[in-house]
Amino acid sequence: MTFSLDALGARILDGGRLTADEALWLYREAPTMWLGRMADAVRRRKHPHGVVTYIIDRNVNYTNVCVARCNFCAFYRTVGHAEGYVLGFDEIHRKIDETMALGGNQLLLQGGHNPDLPLAWYEDLFRGIKAKYPDFKLHALSPPEILHIAKTSKLPVPEVVTRLVAVGLDSVPGGGAEILVDRVRKLLNCYSKATADEWLDVMREVHKAGLRTTATMMYGTVETDEERLEHMLRLRALQDETGGFTAFITWSYQPEHTERGGEEATGVDYLRTLAIARLVLDNFDNLQASWVTQGGKVGQLSLAFGANDMGSVMIEENVVRAAGAEYCMDEYEVVRNIENAGFTASRRTMHYEHLGTPVFRQREVPRVLALATARQEGDQSVPAELVNYEAKSAAGKRQRGQAPPSPVA
Amino acid sequence: MSVDAISSIRPAVIEAARAGRRLEAADVRELAAVTDILAVGALADDARRARHGAATSFVRVHVLDLALLATWTAPPAGAREVRLAGQPASPVAAVDAVQRAKAIADGLPLRGFVLADVLRLGGAPLLAELKSAGLDEIALVEPGADAAAAVQTARDAGLGVRVIGAIACPSDRAGWILEARALVDAVGGIEAVAPLADAADPTTPTTGFDDVRQVALARLAFDAVPRVQVDWRRHGPKLAQVALTVGADDLDLVAADDDTSRGTRRAPLEEIRRNITAAGLTPVERDGRFASLAG
Numbered sequence A: 001m002t003f004s005l006d007a008l009g010a011r012i013l014d015g016g017r018l019t020a021d022e023a024l025w026l027y028r029e030a031p032t033m034w035l036g037r038m039a040d041a042v043r044r045r046k047h048p049h050g051v052v053t054y055i056i057d058r059n060v061n062y063t064n065v066c067v068a069r070c071n072f073c074a075f076y077r078t079v080g081h082a083e084g085y086v087l088g089f090d091e092i093h094r095k096i097d098e099t100m101a102l103g104g105n106q107l108l109l110q111g112g113h114n115p116d117l118p119l120a121w122y123e124d125l126f127r128g129i130k131a132k133y134p135d136f137k138l139h140a141l142s143p144p145e146i147l148h149i150a151k152t153s154k155l156p157v158p159e160v161v162t163r164l165v166a167v168g169l170d171s172v173p174g175g176g177a178e179i180l181v182d183r184v185r186k187l188l189n190c191y192s193k194a195t196a197d198e199w200l201d202v203m204r205e206v207h208k209a210g211l212r213t214t215a216t217m218m219y220g221t222v223e224t225d226e227e228r229l230e231h232m233l234r235l236r237a238l239q240d241e242t243g244g245f246t247a248f249i250t251w252s253y254q255p256e257h258t259e260r261g262g263e264e265a266t267g268v269d270y271l272r273t274l275a276i277a278r279l280v281l282d283n284f285d286n287l288q289a290s291w292v293t294q295g296g297k298v299g300q301l302s303l304a305f306g307a308n309d310m311g312s313v314m315i316e317e318n319v320v321r322a323a324g325a326e327y328c329m330d331e332y333e334v335v336r337n338i339e340n341a342g343f344t345a346s347r348r349t350m351h352y353e354h355l356g357t358p359v360f361r362q363r364e365v366p367r368v369l370a371l372a373t374a375r376q377e378g379d380q381s382v383p384a385e386l387v388n389y390e391a392k393s394a395a396g397k398r399q400r401g402q403a404p405p406s407p408v409a
Numbered sequence B: 001m002s003v004d005a006i007s008s009i010r011p012a013v014i015e016a017a018r019a020g021r022r023l024e025a026a027d028v029r030e031l032a033a034v035t036d037i038l039a040v041g042a043l044a045d046d047a048r049r050a051r052h053g054a055a056t057s058f059v060r061v062h063v064l065d066l067a068l069l070a071t072w073t074a075p076p077a078g079a080r081e082v083r084l085a086g087q088p089a090s091p092v093a094a095v096d097a098v099q100r101a102k103a104i105a106d107g108l109p110l111r112g113f114v115l116a117d118v119l120r121l122g123g124a125p126l127l128a129e130l131k132s133a134g135l136d137e138i139a140l141v142e143p144g145a146d147a148a149a150a151v152q153t154a155r156d157a158g159l160g161v162r163v164i165g166a167i168a169c170p171s172d173r174a175g176w177i178l179e180a181r182a183l184v185d186a187v188g189g190i191e192a193v194a195p196l197a198d199a200a201d202p203t204t205p206t207t208g209f210d211d212v213r214q215v216a217l218a219r220l221a222f223d224a225v226p227r228v229q230v231d232w233r234r235h236g237p238k239l240a241q242v243a244l245t246v247g248a249d250d251l252d253l254v255a256a257d258d259d260t261s262r263g264t265r266r267a268p269l270e271e272i273r274r275n276i277t278a279a280g281l282t283p284v285e286r287d288g289r290f291a292s293l294a295g
């Protein structure tokens, strides 16, 4: 099937919607500069004041122990592995203190599917944070994590969501989406952590509970172009239904140290994917740049290919670093890049409320030239409070000195 | 509706660029100030396609670092050129390096040095010595007050000078392009312009916007230079690949060894072909004398 660039361009500039076939054709055939310029025109229509936003928050991974074993993941450790960790409540509080010192207002809190962390652990963690830092925001637990908690606690997803919201969950990150097509999920060994429908259903529940969420896409493994677009179209459909997504973030699979291996998709592929997402996701206001996977330069170029947000300064990052990407941008560098591209930089919340001018222009803030990690290398300490929570795995029980299950059923 | 309808560039400049007419200094300065960098990039892409189509050349280079003499090895089978990298400490060191490189270069073209560095160190006599020691070409000339005379001196000594570029990033980028174009006009015979440079201050690197704009401007401004070149090693695969979509058509300094030690990633040759193809372009390997290699 072929279409006319001029006709599709006119429709896009008019605010019209692309069909799956049209989007696929553009993604494959349109010149890169054309795609970028159309995405830029849409970005300008949605954000006419030349403002590019960013958030100061910290990317904290509370545990790397995971039973899902996605084959694209270099971050997880199996249950009982010597390098497996769970962060202590006090360690997480310390990270919040450091985040606030840099002007941050939120944790992006995600982790592995650790069978030894029951719902009560999450509830106590959230409650403790909110008691100590009432205004601090928790952007936490992607849909597969919520599903995992629902399974381990044998509770329905809506109830888990309600309970987490009651103790302070503010919004939900769109991680774990990978590609929302079950053929792909099976090949990536992430079908059992959440099918495409399950991921979308959790998001639907969270939106119903009144929370906003983001949506993500990790591309560049086994999926076809059609499947990338199917992913976007499924997000577009749910957004039509709930309007709950604040932003879309896409990044390329980072292959190093993963079971799957292979190559990383190229920079041009990233910019084309970002641009087509801006054109397809006509009901999403915000698109973030993924400088953490693309580097500062292509990260900044995202602002010409449809992105209106530089994402987070992150402060800490463990997941893509494990897979070989080690870029760092502190607030100073994020703002320099935004302004160099001709935009005004504005700090924001997860809900895209503007918080004003850069913190480093208001007070002395130390430069951050490398992202922190979850823990110092070799730190194998086990948080004292874990003994209060019942472990499910044999290794977890041993570690916590909890009785093995009775052999008599 | 054509994409030109959303362009922030003056129609007269678009028209001049499309017609292949030489851009005036004022046009170059105007384009350098446009924040809509993809409009400039699109014009540059048209200009590169008019000249080269989708063909994108690359050269595999065996690099010999002047500061690491002890690590030098003979070029691997894939190398098409031997390049001396770095600044020589003295005239004797420069000649010695060329002799050693020539001894292992196995007949491959030997290029090296920034022209001004050599002249500072030993003037015309050193150029002649380097030539007789086996150097074929000066790797780079930067525009500047005496650059035209310097190129002539090097060529008189029998050394080729075919690539014009910048080491440190000029503060006035459009001004640099105009100065470099004047040098091209004065000396002729320039095969490639390498418009990207490192920032003078490493804590504030050049940005993606700066680099894209500079590559695109170079393609549009240098009507008398066939190739716009990007250094694969220095600028990295992501930015270098993007540069190919905004006017660049030649990738310099692709690693010559098929080293797969970086884990599961592919060897450099495969990697370069994959990147060029993924940008919608056609890879064409060239030798160290700017001639395409068949196959």
Ligand code: SF4
Binding pocket: A066, A067, A068, A069, A070, A073, A074, A075, A076, A111, A112, A113, A144, A190, A193
């Ligand atoms: S991606 Fe998440 S769910 Fe999958 S193995 Fe890694 S930590 Fe576990």
